Amino acid sequence: MKKQIGVLGAGTMGAGIAQVAAQAGHAVALVDMNEAALEKAQKNLQKIMSRLVEKGKLTEQEAVDIQNRISYGNSLESLSGSGMVIEAIIENLDAKHSVFKQIEALVDEDCILASNTSSLSIASIGSVLSKPERVIGIHFFNPAPLMPLVEIIPAVQTSPDVLYTAKNLIDSWGKTTVVCKDTPGFIVNRVARPFYGEALRIYEEGVADFATIDWAMTELGGFRMGPFTLMDYIGNDVNYTVTETVFEAFYYDPRFKPSFTQKRHKEAGFYGRKSGRGYYNYAEGAIQSEPKRDELIGQMIVKRIVAMLINEAFDALFLNIASKEDIEKAMTKGVNYPKGLFAWSEEIGLENVYQQLKDLFEEYGEDRYRPNPLMKRVLRDRQLSV
Numbered sequence: 001m002k003k004q005i006g007v008l009g010a011g012t013m014g015a016g017i018a019q020v021a022a023q024a025g026h027a028v029a030l031v032d033m034n035e036a037a038l039e040k041a042q043k044n045l046q047k048i049m050s051r052l053v054e055k056g057k058l059t060e061q062e063a064v065d066i067q068n069r070i071s072y073g074n075s076l077e078s079l080s081g082s083g084m085v086i087e088a089i090i091e092n093l094d095a096k097h098s099v100f101k102q103i104e105a106l107v108d109e110d111c112i113l114a115s116n117t118s119s120l121s122i123a124s125i126g127s128v129l130s131k132p133e134r135v136i137g138i139h140f141f142n143p144a145p146l147m148p149l150v151e152i153i154p155a156v157q158t159s160p161d162v163l164y165t166a167k168n169l170i171d172s173w174g175k176t177t178v179v180c181k182d183t184p185g186f187i188v189n190r191v192a193r194p195f196y197g198e199a200l201r202i203y204e205e206g207v208a209d210f211a212t213i214d215w216a217m218t219e220l221g222g223f224r225m226g227p228f229t230l231m232d233y234i235g236n237d238v239n240y241t242v243t244e245t246v247f248e249a250f251y252y253d254p255r256f257k258p259s260f261t262q263k264r265h266k267e268a269g270f271y272g273r274k275s276g277r278g279y280y281n282y283a284e285g286a287i288q289s290e291p292k293r294d295e296l297i298g299q300m301i302v303k304r305i306v307a308m309l310i311n312e313a314f315d316a317l318f319l320n321i322a323s324k325e326d327i328e329k330a331m332t333k334g335v336n337y338p339k340g341l342f343a344w345s346e347e348i349g350l351e352n353v354y355q356q357l358k359d360l361f362e363e364y365g366e367d368r369y370r371p372n373p374l375m376k377r378v379l380r381d382r383q384l385s386v
């Protein structure tokens, strides 16, 4: 029989992770201190299951079985007996320390303790435990049942066995796993920063408005959503906080500098869809501004943002954050990029990407545009081997 999976926190992420584990055939103990969150999770799951039955993706019996596999409760005690516990409570280190210590006292010696944190270091989470080698980051994307990617993050304390077991388990749930170093933003939230940051910068320079940048990135770049539509969807409050956290965590590296435009939108309560207004107005009948469909400007925007994304992918590889294959997988499966960034660099021509970054660096004299040394090295090696 498959081992029970414990999930702590029944919010957006915890509820989704519980569904994934139950669909994979595990008994799941979903625990939250807030009864309302548990009720909401249970009702939402019911709705999702009915929809899947209607669409013919599940039989009625399968849907009932999945729901019956999840037990809902507010006591940590029900996590005992789990083979793995995934924590998905609020993003606060003290709160996580407190629950991890309590859980460690309840579960078996070989129970893996995972955190779904987006921004805290796994090393710091594990540091308060008597067996920190069993702690690992397992970072799902929202919505967890739909997004295929899961980042697996061993901390410096994590044992190789725990990494191996955790990765195999999540793979067996049908997810695409990538392994990455315990560094800020892991892979996706690190490499994707210029998608927002450079788009904001282009807007601030007056090159184009929100609608035009979004048009360029979707119609010409092939991205599913433009940066401003996506930021409105994520919420400018959430997206700004991630940007600020990554910036601080990288010791204020100028590459990750947040933008005043987004800060002001956040301060004004222009969060995006959820508040009815962000970069766009979501009120009924609101008139949306039309993009200026200028192919030349559009291509320039795409080239600049994509070059910055490629530079970040090279930096992640240069610093051994993850393998090249995993960085490609992360960006295509975690944020639905139309192509892996390394593959894209070859399509554009790596020498062209490098030249573009060099031009930007010369023009602005700002560190954010410095081409990554690995890009230079790859090009030099290619020239030598010709």
Ligand code: NAD
Pocket (backbone or CB within 6 Å): 008, 009, 010, 011, 012, 013, 014, 031, 032, 033, 034, 037, 087, 088, 089, 090, 091, 092, 095, 099, 116, 117, 118, 119, 139, 140, 141, 142
């Ligand atoms: P959320 O606010 O929707 O849910 C958190 C839940 O945890 C709430 O129901 C709350 O009642 C519960 N909780 C808080 N403290 C608790 C405690 N001590 N014991 C038991 N339950 C407790 O949050 P979320 O968006 O699901 O995020 C959860 C975690 O996942 C965070 O670490 C976040 O960084 C990470 N994450 C979020 C996303 C996302 O897009 N929302 C994506 C990936 C990772």
